Amino acid sequence: MDKFFKCIANLKLFFQGAFNHKAMSISKIEESLVDGVDQFLFLCFSENLGIELPTSYYTLELLPYLRRRIGSLGRKNDRQKKNMED
Known part of the structure; x- marks a missing residue:
């Protein structure tokens, strides 16, 4: 049952x-x-x-992939500063 x-x-x-x-x-x-x-x-x-926000940790993981672009961006900013000074 x-x-x-x-x-x-x-x-x-x-x-x-x-x-x-x-x-x-x-x-x-x-x-x-x-x-x-x-x-x-x-x-x-x-x-x-x-x-702290975890996005900063995620962007640190992306830095090796963005190294080339960051370098060219820094050179571009330097050129713009020189042009503004002239």
């Missing part, structure tokens, strides 16, 4: 999941939106909390 009640309970769960997928998917989407908003607010206001 105990197996029968377990089977009935499992069937209830199965049909509840099969026919209640719209409400479950909406709740999952709402949860992910709330998480996304929380992450965005954390990135925007983390400096107010005394936490």
Whole structure:
């Protein structure tokens, strides 16, 4: 008899999941939106909390790839300064 009640309970769960997928998917989407908003607010206001922004760490990882462009940019700025002085 105990197996029968377990089977009935499992069937209830199965049909509840099969026919209640719209409400479950909406709740999952709402949860992910709330998480996304929380992450965005954390990135925007983390400096107010005394936490440094992680973007500076990510840009440090890009520096080896941008070395050539940064060098040419510095030379370009030097030329512009010389032209303004003349």
